[in-house]
Amino acid sequence: xxxxxxxxxxxxxxxxxxxxxxxxxxxxxxxxxxxxxxxxxxxxxxxxxxxxxxxxxxxxxxxxxxxxxxxxxxxxxxxxxxxxxxxxxxxxxxxxxxxxxxxxxxxxxxxxxxxxxxxxxxxxxxxxxxxxxxxxxxxxxxxxxxxxxxxxxxxxxxxxxxxxxxxxxxxxxxxxxxxxxxxx
Amino acid sequence: xxxxxxxxxxxxxxxxxxxxxxxxxxxxxxxxxxxxxxxxxxxxxxxxxxxxxxxxxxxxxxxxxxx
Numbered sequence: 354x355x356x357x358x359x360x361x362x363x364x365x366x367x368x369x370x371x372x373x374x375x376x377x378x379x380x381x382x383x384x385x386x387x388x389x390x391x392x393x394x395x396x397x398x399x400x401x402x403x404x405x406x407x408x409x410x411x412x413x414x415x416x417x418x419x420x421x422x423x424x425x426x427x428x429x430x431x432x433x434x435x436x437x438x439x440x441x442x443x444x445x446x447x448x449x450x451x452x453x454x455x456x457x458x459x460x461x462x463x464x465x466x467x468x469x470x471x472x473x474x475x476x477x478x479x480x481x482x483x484x485x486x487x488x489x490x491x492x493x494x495x496x497x498x499x500x501x502x503x504x505x506x507x508x509x510x511x512x513x514x515x516x517x518x519x520x521x522x523x524x525x526x527x528x529x530x531x532x533x534x535x536x537x
Numbered sequence: 538x539x540x541x542x543x544x545x546x547x548x549x550x551x552x553x554x555x556x557x558x559x560x561x562x563x564x565x566x567x568x569x570x571x572x573x574x575x576x577x578x579x580x581x582x583x584x585x586x587x588x589x590x591x592x593x594x595x596x597x598x599x600x601x602x603x604x
Contacts (some may be wrong), residue, residue, distance in 0.1 A: 377554055378554045384549075404600070404602060408602055408603070409555065410555075410559070411603040412600040412601055413555060413600065415601075415603050416594055417564065417565070420594075421561075424561070425559050426560055426561055430558060431558065432554070496586075498546070503548045503549060511548075
């Protein structure tokens, strides 16, 4: 498997974090974007139409008048429509772009050599392993109040002690498991 | 002058970004997110491990659609 050089990955993450802030006025955190998308889908399935950006602004203006007694001036900038969905699609697009530009794109392949050595070549077993891994990551993310991007990029840049601890736990565990699997 | 401590749940808060778009909405940010976040209803729920509803305001009321 080939990857982008570390410095290019760092520059790309910085660019994404800054673009995220300027476009959405929101700290870069993948898990909270996915959560928002799931909440939105759940509300739609329950027949509750989520508020549009315009409805949200009008409701916030009314609430601000009640709380502070002031009228809210219209915002000069707005977040792009359906930005949560665009964000998740962008993650997939970014992964595809990285795989294409490094020549490591393999149609139909879902795992690397080390993964196959550890978990076998059966597609069912590989999918089950990935699903179980995803559930564990989701559980840990909720328990830690954020993921690698939220704590590692946004939290550390704000000098949050809890984010530093979470990042040490994420990467310490990842390094230990990776070394363990490599030695297996 | 020392900067007030910001709420640790800002990165995952669904409402915080909205307080950045219109200038008068910054009042919410100043009253709750930067400093007195212990009074924020969203902070209290997050501290209990629950995800606050997107429509929950820091003062504990729910946003309602304006007709």
